[in-house]
Amino acid sequence: MTASYGPTNIIKDLNFNLAEGEFLAIIGENGVGKTTLVRSLLGMLTPKAGTIKFTDHSIAKNIGYVPQSRNLDEEYPITVKDFVSLNLRDSKLPWVTANEKAKVWSIIEQTNLTKIADRPLGQASGGEKQRAYLAQALLNSPKLLILDESTASLDVEMKQELLKLVAKVQQENKMSAIFITHDLPLARNYADNYLLMTKQQEYTMGPIASLNVSESEKV
Numbered sequence: 001m002t003a004s005y006g007p008t009n010i011i012k013d014l015n016f017n018l019a020e021g022e023f024l025a026i027i028g029e030n031g032v033g034k035t036t037l038v039r040s041l042l043g044m045l046t047p048k049a050g051t052i053k054f055t056d057h058s059i060a061k062n063i064g065y066v067p068q069s070r071n072l073d074e075e076y077p078i079t080v081k082d083f084v085s086l087n088l089r090d091s092k093l094p095w096v097t098a099n100e101k102a103k104v105w106s107i108i109e110q111t112n113l114t115k116i117a118d119r120p121l122g123q124a125s126g127g128e129k130q131r132a133y134l135a136q137a138l139l140n141s142p143k144l145l146i147l148d149e150s151t152a153s154l155d156v157e158m159k160q161e162l163l164k165l166v167a168k169v170q171q172e173n174k175m176s177a178i179f180i181t182h183d184l185p186l187a188r189n190y191a192d193n194y195l196l197m198t199k200q201q202e203y204t205m206g207p208i209a210s211l212n213v214s215e216s217e218k219v
């Protein structure tokens, strides 16, 4: 597919597949179009040419997305639990049902947020906030999770912890995951495959273990 914001193609003739349960790391220098690809997958940007096909319509409608950054007002009085609940999108009733409460608690437990569930989100640490964003994205049991440089602001240990959690949830829920990152050691530890995007609009894919050093230098 080809994507653009005007006459200039940002992504040109990209062709890639994502298998069920696959963990794909998307790597590449700043400005090569990684976020543009994510926006296309999320349906926020229509490809200029080509198509994005999902094996099932329901996958596209329910993609879990953890964005690059969040402009949250630290003072806004919302608890971690209520923040996670914001993604209860099927709710037709004005109150939270017992089923929905159970769903929220289950995801809070899965993402190790039980202890801080009633604490204001603004008081959570960087790692805890990322886990809360992840929990929110996972709430509707998506079949595809996209993390857009979600670990960029975290220290090495926290990065590992978050990705370990993602990998665990991914396996438990048989979910596919796309992880955009500049952190190659992290990608090597957790991803199955890579997609390397370059400024020359050349795209290579393969098992993450086969990513060679000369390629890695360009990310």
Ligand SMILES: Nc1ncnc2c1ncn2[C@@H]1O[C@H](COP(=O)(O)OP(=O)(O)OP(=O)(O)O)[C@@H](O)[C@H]1O
Residues within 6 Å of the ligand: 005, 010, 028, 029, 030, 031, 032, 033, 034, 035, 036, 037
């Ligand atoms: N809404 C927009 N309108 C016009 N151009 C845009 C828009 N969004 C992004 N671009 C341009 O598209 C190109 C690709 O941007 P994109 O954010 O997809 O790159 P990226 O690979 O995700 O970069 P980074 O690693 O810095 O996040 C950049 O040149 C950017 O300036």
